[in-house]
Amino acid sequence: MSVITQPIAAELPKTRWIQLGLGLVAMMAISSPQYVWTLFVKPFQGTTGADLPAIQITFSLLIVLQTWLSPLQGWLVERFGSRLLITVGCLLSGLGWVSAAYIQSIWGLYLTYGLFCGVGTGIVYVGIVGLMVRWFPDRRGFATGVVAAGYGFGAILTTFPIDAMLKSSGYQPTLITFGLILGAVGALAALGLRDPSASEVDAGVPASASIGSVPDVAPSQMLKTPVFWLMFVMMTMMSTGGLMVISQFAAFTKSFGVADTLVFGLAALPFALTFDRITNGLTRPFFGWVSDRIGREQTMLIAFMLEAVAIYLLLHFRDNAAMFVLLSGVVFFGWGEIFSLFPSTLTDTFGTKNATTNYGFLYMAQGIGSVLGGPVAAMIYVASGSWMPVFALIIAMDVITALLAFFVLKPMRSAYLAR
Numbered sequence: 001m002s003v004i005t006q007p008i009a010a011e012l013p014k015t016r017w018i019q020l021g022l023g024l025v026a027m028m029a030i031s032s033p034q035y036v037w038t039l040f041v042k043p044f045q046g047t048t049g050a051d052l053p054a055i056q057i058t059f060s061l062l063i064v065l066q067t068w069l070s071p072l073q074g075w076l077v078e079r080f081g082s083r084l085l086i087t088v089g090c091l092l093s094g095l096g097w098v099s100a101a102y103i104q105s106i107w108g109l110y111l112t113y114g115l116f117c118g119v120g121t122g123i124v125y126v127g128i129v130g131l132m133v134r135w136f137p138d139r140r141g142f143a144t145g146v147v148a149a150g151y152g153f154g155a156i157l158t159t160f161p162i163d164a165m166l167k168s169s170g171y172q173p174t175l176i177t178f179g180l181i182l183g184a185v186g187a188l189a190a191l192g193l194r195d196p197s198a199s200e201v202d203a204g205v206p207a208s209a210s211i212g213s214v215p216d217v218a219p220s221q222m223l224k225t226p227v228f229w230l231m232f233v234m235m236t237m238m239s240t241g242g243l244m245v246i247s248q249f250a251a252f253t254k255s256f257g258v259a260d261t262l263v264f265g266l267a268a269l270p271f272a273l274t275f276d277r278i279t280n281g282l283t284r285p286f287f288g289w290v291s292d293r294i295g296r297e298q299t300m301l302i303a304f305m306l307e308a309v310a311i312y313l314l315l316h317f318r319d320n321a322a323m324f325v326l327l328s329g330v331v332f333f334g335w336g337e338i339f340s341l342f343p344s345t346l347t348d349t350f351g352t353k354n355a356t357t358n359y360g361f362l363y364m365a366q367g368i369g370s371v372l373g374g375p376v377a378a379m380i381y382v383a384s385g386s387w388m389p390v391f392a393l394i395i396a397m398d399v400i401t402a403l404l405a406f407f408v409l410k411p412m413r414s415a416y417l418a419r
Contacts, residue, residue: 028154029186065118067367092120094183130356145288239369307334
């Protein structure tokens with residue numbers, strides 16, 4: 001027995017770190033359809049003749065399909081295997097761009113960029129997160145944070161090349177070229193992915209699960225538990241608040257009069273957007289790593305309160321462009337970690353066997369946040385004539401969610417695990 005298990009034990013760290021790296025590459029490859037969408041809006045308007053609201057439905061369709069179909073996508077991954085489905089997802093995402101280059105109507109845009117990219121990115125996202133929580137039972141927060149950060153960071157590598165090619169060659173060659181490149185890169189990375197064997201992940205119980213081993217719970221049973229719905233409500237509130245900031249960031253920056261103010265020689269608005277993307281990525285592995293050491297709920301309390309304080313200070317220093325840029329980065333540093341803390345907490349609670357499908361149900365909270373965030377923030381602003389009520393609501397949701405994490409979720413989860 002010792003002859004067999006010794007090589008496995010020695011090989012485990014190398015094997016799973018390779019899997020993490022491949023998952024990171026695949027996540028980076030599917031991030032551009034969401035994060036560089038804005039660069040293609042005007043070209044698509046010119047080709048289809050559609051107005052801006054009709055064009056923007058494509059983006060909403062992408063997000064809705066990515067999030068609201070995630071339980072089905074997670075089930076498919078578990079039914080047919082991570083390698084196959086994640087490869088298909090990467091190819092679908094690339095196909096969405098390539099086929100969108102040939103459309104002539106708004107419905108063609110919905111059925112290519114919206115449908116293919118939405119379904120493809122959704123499969124890859126939930127599939128890789130579900131795979132990493134199984135590979136890293138002892139470092140779930142960190143591992144999910146790394147791959148979630150890849151989804152945010154990937155577009156940093158493609159934004160400028162895509163923008164340059166758009167200006168030099170037009171949007172159709174750009175979509176075809178980058179659709180083929182990103183689809184191929186993602187698929188090649190996905191072909192190296194595999195599910196861990198039992199012997200490779202028997203090394204431990206999650207650091208934050210202090211009560212014995214965690215039983216595997218089927219989605220149908222998980223949906224009957226109050227602890228799941230508490231996590232769902234908490235993630236919905238955090239998603240909604242963060243997306244209120246993201247969707248209206250340019251609008252309230254201009255309203256505060258700092259959008260064009262120079263900070264270190266750069267206009268405050270684009271500087272803040274770039275800085276925020278970096279902090280929004282870094283927070284995911286950072287707070288995931290923290291949660292592996294001090295516990296999920298304690299980390300939620302710290303991170304969510306950090307965002308609440310940052311939002312308050314952002315309002316206080318809204319006339320100071322440099323402070324505005326700095327604090328906007330802190331705001332996103334206190335928000336983006338939801339994509340590492342919630343999936344790791346869910347798997348700590350309901351086990352690894354159905355982790356991908358289970359997270360698919362929780363990830364629907366992000367879809368609700370994407371629907372509520374932008375429109376609700378805009379409605380509140382129109383009704384009040386001020387951004388202050390919007391920010392007050394965000395701060396309230398941050399504080400409530402932080403307190404729920406420590407004073408309600410922690411004892412409720414402990415009681416559930418004890419049973």
